[in-house]
Amino acid sequence: MTEEERRGIINQQQRSRKRKRGKRHRRKQQVAGDSPPPSLEQTLNANTKNRSSPAAAVVKCNSKARIFSSSFLDKMKAKLSGGHFRMINEKLYTCTGQEAFNYFKEDPALFNMYHAGYQEQMSHWPEQPVNVITKWLKDHSPSLIVADFGCGDACLARNVKNKVFSLDLISKDSSVIACDMSNTPLDSSSVDVAVFCLSLMGTNYSSFILEAHRVLKPRGWLLIAEVKSRFDPSTGGADPNKFSKAICQLGFTALSKDFSNKMFILLYFKKKEDEKLNVNEIRWPGLKPCLYKRR
Numbered sequence: 001m002t003e004e005e006r007r008g009i010i011n012q013q014q015r016s017r018k019r020k021r022g023k024r025h026r027r028k029q030q031v032a033g034d035s036p037p038p039s040l041e042q043t044l045n046a047n048t049k050n051r052s053s054p055a056a057a058v059v060k061c062n063s064k065a066r067i068f069s070s071s072f073l074d075k076m077k078a079k080l081s082g083g084h085f086r087m088i089n090e091k092l093y094t095c096t097g098q099e100a101f102n103y104f105k106e107d108p109a110l111f112n113m114y115h116a117g118y119q120e121q122m123s124h125w126p127e128q129p130v131n132v133i134t135k136w137l138k139d140h141s142p143s144l145i146v147a148d149f150g151c152g153d154a155c156l157a158r159n160v161k162n163k164v165f166s167l168d169l170i171s172k173d174s175s176v177i178a179c180d181m182s183n184t185p186l187d188s189s190s191v192d193v194a195v196f197c198l199s200l201m202g203t204n205y206s207s208f209i210l211e212a213h214r215v216l217k218p219r220g221w222l223l224i225a226e227v228k229s230r231f232d233p234s235t236g237g238a239d240p241n242k243f244s245k246a247i248c249q250l251g252f253t254a255l256s257k258d259f260s261n262k263m264f265i266l267l268y269f270k271k272k273e274d275e276k277l278n279v280n281e282i283r284w285p286g287l288k289p290c291l292y293k294r295r
Helices: 003-032 040-050 054-093 097-106 109-122 129-138 205-215 240-251
Strands: 146-149 164-168 176-178 191-197 216-227 252-258 264-271
Touching (some): 097 109, 129 216, 129 264, 146 205, 240 264
Parallel strands (some): 146 164, 164 176, 191 216
Antiparallel strands (some): 216 264
16 A cells, blocks of 8 residues: 555545544533534525625715704704894894884784794793783783784784784784774773883884774773883883883882893783873983894
């Protein structure tokens, strides 16, 4: 027997012993309850599942890009919307009621833009003044007729049983009367409650209160909610006592005031019985514009 033949026989014996040892090892694993090792095909399939394909990676990247793009666009839209709101808001505080009425009449879309920004600003307030006034009305007779000067989205009318004349510069629906707040179509002495909820915005705001006096019945209520900073003399705001004095000179009695809220104040007046007035002698304090800072 040649040397090469002997080497072949030895190699065959070694391979046979390895196969036997492998079979014994697998039988021991099965007896012990262990699962047999995965086959080469099973291993390849598992690796394929765990590894993302190039197409899947592209889809994932595109999805992230869309999310980033959408977030960026939303931020830009919010910034532009906030800028438009500040511009319109400043306009309303620095013009007369008639000018504001003409301003929105020429471009009604500006009114929607303004109120979208207004609602966003109000969402940061812990309490809404319109809710306080709503509760006040619910605590009184539902037979009281109300005039809501500067009603916005007519929230007050939707939440009380009272008859409410909703007045604003633009009519967003049939329930709102579009008019200048100093010249409404309401009859004289026709309402029991006049409400100004954050709506004394024009430079001629005293004309709005004079109009409220005209439409109110004798002993009718005047409710005013305004931004607190407008009545803080230390920061350039009006003296609330001088403001109340001017309203009383117009023919009202000051009944109560509420400064407990950190965002707004509430003033309650009642119209006096028939009284001769000298409107020209009333000295109305200036109300500083409520301007929002750029964020």
